[in-house]
Amino acid sequence: MGLRDLKAFNLAMLAKQGWRLLQNQGSLVFKCLKARYFPRCNFLETVDSLNSSFIWKSIIAAQPVLKNGCYWRVGDGTSVRLMSDSWIPNHPTKKILVHPVEEKWEWRVSELMDPELREADWAESSRGHSGTKVWAKLWKLKNKIIHGGKLQAPTQLNKQASDLLAEFQQAQEQLTIVHRTSTESRWCPPPNSKFKLNFDAAIFLDLKCSGIGAIICNENGEVMGAISTKGPQVQDSTEAKVLACRRALEFSIDIGFFELVIEGDSAQVLNSLMSSDTNLSWLGHIIVDIQCLVAGLHWAEVKLVKRDANCVAHSLARYAKIIVDDVFWLEDSPPPALEALYFDSLQFQ
Known part of the structure; x- marks a missing residue:
């Protein structure tokens, strides 16, 4: 009949208040509650006391919810x-x-x-x-x-920190990263002397795993490298595509491509990648890994495209279902994606 589980709903709302105590530690509410109930530990470590208020007992009742989901x-x-x-x-x-x-x-x-x-x-x-x-x-x-x-002496550590900061600032000056959202429904070649990296993921519920596919092409549409590999079991498509993006970038860097147009068909993943805000989601640490990999490239452009412009990577991700070990192709067209490659070549020619 669509009736809510009121107990679970109430715990979810209380857990949200507990999450705020973990994240907003500069708030007046946090300072008051910490001084009164957990002065020498954090919210996840505290235990209830006999003389605590009804408000605090309600918030602490949702502590197990946060413990089960936080790391x-x-x-x-x-x-x-x-x-x-x-x-x-x-x-x-x-x-x-x-x-x-x-x-x-x-x-x-x-x-x-x-x-x-x-x-x-x-x-x-x-x-x-x-x-x-x-x-x-x-x-x-x-x-x-x-x-x-x-x-190590503090002076030595300070010198190392200064050298690393100077190196980072010099690298940032040389790096050009372009963010672009596209409505293109067909694959287009990258600019001259650049390369295009397309990635995608697939979920195999029956095998309790996922599939990852990625391909790198030059301005003539020729395949420079491709990969098809199995990934871990995932909760949803967003997690699968975040992991696929990271694996695709690692593959590109491993085989020596540092000037890339990075294309995918997941708006949520690419928007997170292009955002300068701190990502507090449970996939935030992987997004940070991807941003670090992109920052290490010599030149990068991130583009969001429609699924029709990402068919080759999707074919390779689906192919991962029937393989055991990782499969790589270097300067050779991957047989599982020949039809999609042929279709793409007709489009841009």
Whole structure:
């Protein structure tokens, strides 16, 4: 009859208030509630008290809703506790599975990162050989601090920061990124000496996975590279296409193409990519990854097109359903998309 589940609806509204306490920490309401109910922890860690107000008891009742859906966006990792915080995306528990024997040292995710090489050993699972390497590195870092090891002097860190800032500003001056929305329903070649990257995704509910397809062509419509690969199980088409966009850019950079027209048919994904606002959605960390990849290109133009102008990438994404390993084509037309390629060549010629 269309009747709402009033209990679930009420919890959703209360959880929204809890989310505001996590995001708007400069508000007067947050400062008052924090001083009264959770002065030494955050909202997700606090527990209810016997003498709390009815308003606070109502908000805290929705805390499990946020705990089930929230996890940290790592950043520099200095605020994220390695063991107890939820920080691993696309993982059932969002936490480290196997803990070390000794847990007296409160490790942070930042301790997995090498500040000089800018490398991170992302421990999605702490088991096996890679897990041993992670714990060995953590143990070494702990001993370095406890037993009198030398840390980098602040002056040296400041010099490194200044050099990196100068390098970043110089790169931004050289980079030209054009944002454009197109209503074209047919594929068009890129400008001379540039390349066009088309990407798309498909969802295979029966296999509990997704498919990713991408193709790079030159100004003559000739294929420079293409990929068809399976992706993880996703919740919706937006997640699938965000992952496809990131994988397509990684593929382009790996085979040496840095001047790209990037085309897709998802308005939501490309608008998020072109936005300068902080993306607070649950896919925001992947959007940031894509923006970093685009910023590393020598020249880039982002275009939104209709599905008819993205048929080749769509064919490759659908082809991923019947493959086991990733399939690549370099300077060769992919057989699963020959018909779509032929149709595109007739259109722009």
